[in-house]
Amino acid sequence: MNWFFQFMNSSVGKKITMATTGLLLCLYLVIHLFGNLFLYAGPEAFNLYVERLSSLKPLVRVIEVILTLIFVFHIWNALRLTLANRRSSGEISYTEYQAHEVSALSSRFMGVTGSILFIFLVVHLQTIWYTFQTHHQEGQFYAVVTGNQVGFGNPVYAVFYLIAMFLLGFHLKHGFQSAFQTFGIRYNKYGKLIEAIAVIFWLIIPATFATIPIYFGFLKGGF
Amino acid sequence: MKVTLKVWRQKNGSTPGQFVSYEVDQVSEDMSFFEMLDMLNNSLVRKGEEPISFDHDCREGICGTCGLMINGRAHGPLKGVTTCQLHMRSFSDGDTIVVEPWRARAFPVIRDLIVDRTAFDRIMEAGGYISVRTGGAPDANAIPISKKAADAAFDSAACIGCGACVATCKNSSAMLFTAAKVSQFAVLPQGQVERKERVLNMVAQMDAEGFGACTNTGACEAECPKEISLVNIARLNREFLRASLAG
Ligand code: HEM
Ligand code: SF4
């Protein structure tokens, strides 16, 4: 076990933990988006989907626990990485530092985008997830999501959701390809393929998530 | 031309430093940045003031001692050059030029613009060597090495240990340096014997020195005077994973 702790506490090990948990979260995004798209198929389809999912309760609970652990690991590790790195840069910072000349904005703001995503996550769980757990009446799920209480009919939530999806895209603009660099497979024959898949994750997936508040909030006149 | 320098002056590691402004007149654009500093130092000495301390040795881009942060850029605004290869034609008449030492916890200031980079030496001592019998020069072709491997090793070995990668990194990470030094052996047959311990020990030493963890911002690659590529960091990560998992 000694090698394991040494690995986890080394700078490279922390990065590998970041990358592993980050990519697992990306995988979850795909599954989550798949479910959300049932909204476009209408109330019956979406409600049926959620009920089917709820009928798999034991399995769903296990997945939820695993997902929570991945999140906790990702966030805890992000926190210690960011704090340790801040310590490394010393007490005096540069008076003049042309960061934008040498690195991308998204790469320098991972801690900031991640922290706002964390706030979004808490609000999202508290509104949608918690309401789903406590609204057991059949056929209420679609109404909750599109309604004007905690759903996209509420302009505050709709706009917050849009901002969060923008930041998710920004987080993954750096994060997705960075994870492959961390695994050491960024600059080889897979490089082009990774770049192409990265576009799906930082652009297409967040944008598709974002269509939902736009459609159910702004276009369908939810508010 | 005439420039205003804002230079970091600090007596020693235990005294706080501050910026001091100097007007430098009659600067020719053909002067190197250091010739301009030499001229300023001569005038300071004539006035009985303490000259500005800065590190330099070869003045031709090979020794790696001359790192300065100039207007927020490591080794100044150009790509692929060291401070000693920078000329005043990169600046304009009337410019204010801010000159700071490398800033990182692992590179403490010794005096003015000189920092202590011996942390790099300790990383090298931790694994930046191969164990071979020295003695008479071996036959050059005794060990067959592919052109591809030789070129890759040479690209990595071009690192001059200047510390610009650390200086420009927001995390003060020494990954590019360490990666280059791990890579130059990892791709050669002579490096195989200590391959596993090398990467583990050098990374452990890098962490112990207080350098940060790489977050792949790529600033190091952009500022490296020898244009050492991020391919080296990918290789270091691979070497580290392999060595850790192989137990
Ligand atoms: C919820 C709060 C979150 C926080 C606080 C957070 C924070 C961070 C931080 C600080 C990093 C490291 C930055 C770096 O290494 O440059 C990171 C990397 C990453 N994050 Fe997040 N993140 C969060 C959520 C997410 C989510 C929801 C996803 C994806 C669905 C995600 C995916 C990634 C990926 C792929 C990486 C790249 C790992 C690497 O750089 O090697 N993160 N995150
Ligand atoms: S990798 Fe480049 S910037 Fe870093 S020490 Fe070597 S030569 Fe200097």
Ligand code: FES
């Ligand atoms: S003085 Fe030797 S590299 Fe600049």
